[in-house]
Amino acid sequence: MRFRDGLTISAAVTWLPETTESAYAQVADGLLDPDGPASAGVVEVPVSHDTSAPDMAVLAGRDALSRAGVEAADVGLLLHSWIYHQGHDFWSPAHYVADGVGATAAVPFGVQQMCHAGAMALHTAAVQLTADPSLSTALVTTADRFASAGFDRWRGDYQVAYGDGATAAVLGRSGPGLRLVAHTVHAAPEMESMYRGDDGFSPAPLTHSRPIDIRRTKRAFLEAGGMDRFAKTGPEAVRDVLLRALEEAGLAPEDPRIRCVALPRLGPKVLELMYLPVIRELVRAKPVHFGAHTGHLGCGDIVANLADIVREDLLAPGEFALVLTGGGGFTWSCLVVQQPGDR
Incomplete structure (x- = not known):
């Protein structure tokens, strides 16, 4: 889909926890094969011990809105995406993120499409902005925390290591930023x-x-x-x-x-x-x-x-x-x- 002129990503940010795990330390401890770091293409990954995935999304969302110079109350649409457990079994993390960033006027919903979900959320937000003249700003967030209680970030998959973190992007119809x-x-x-x-x-x-x-x-x-x-x-x-x-x-x-x-x-x-x-x-x-x-x-x-x-x-x-x-x-x-x- 080609988007209308003027559709922009006013801000895009990544929020990562300060704690990391080294791929080479995993090898030294005998937890990862010697070719593991090269196979996954990583030196280290960020690991969240205390901050939940939705809370990371809130932090990323606030940062993105601040960088874009957008008030949270002006966000009309919030799309949150994830691939793994968000901390509760029967619950809407998108609404939690909207409340956490202060987007009280936004319509929140989740987009789940495995690892393509963030891209699909961007696409959906851009389509909504194109189709609905009353919508001025959309916020897209993603977040995952691959805690060891249920997910082995180093050995659970082939040729990939999973890092904890969140991202957020503010989409609008005008202003500075990358043009979609x-x-x-x-x-x-x-x-x-x-x-x-x-x-x-x-x-x-x-x-x-x-x-x-x-x-x-x-x-x-x-x-x-x-x-x-x-x-x-x-x-x-x-x-x-x-x-x-x-x-x-x-x-x-x-x-x-x-x-x-x-x-x-x-x-x-x-x-x-x-x-x-x-x-x-x-x-x-x-x-x-x-x-x-x-x-x-x-x-x-x-x-x-x-x-x-x-x-x-x-x-x-x-x-x-x-x-x-x-x-x-x-x-x-x-x-x-x-x-x-x-x-």
Whole structure:
């Protein structure tokens, strides 16, 4: 979808706990294989011992609103996304986040789409702003805390380490900030069993395993021939969203104004399987990976990448960034943003 001119991300922030766990310390303690840090593409990950995921989202949301110069009372829509337990079993964390940031006039709701949920929340907010003239500001938050009581951040999955943290983005129709240009989405629901495996449907959380064992379901998916299909479907989906995003943004693949392509915060093997060959073939822009000190932030990777693009001042006026992401189910997307200025 190409968005109307003037739609902007007024602020994008990442909130991380100060405590970290070192990948190399995990190796030294015999808890992680020696190739674990390189396989996951991380040096360390942030770990929250005391702050819940929704509370991290509140802190990120307040920071984003402050940076954007937006009053919380002016937020008309709040979308909160997560992939793991938010602290209560039967509850709406989106409403908690809205109350915590002071967005008393906002309509809060949650977006759950595995690791693509943050991207889908951005997309939904942009569509709402485009369609509803009465809506002036939307706030998107993501947050997860992968506490060891139910999730092994280092060994629960292949080629990825999970970091705790939150992100937030303020979207509006005008003002300073990155311009939202286009966002394309591609789904392959026939791949959903990667995270289900051959497990039956359980009556309660953590029935199948404690902590959650993603490797088990992936092994079942592999044994059923799913990985061969995924190795074909994934790159095709990335190619589709990238080419359509360029077309909708009015950009040629070789356009020198495309400064960078931001990657999900996953391990090198996954990136080489699904993303990097397509990028190298189609565009001249440099792939960038920001995850060495955060690990995978679940559905927060896309907003964290936007925050780092701004923080590192990667875009000159008129330049573009492509932001790729994907998530179990499966869904992939490509977001096109531009630094305003002379073209």
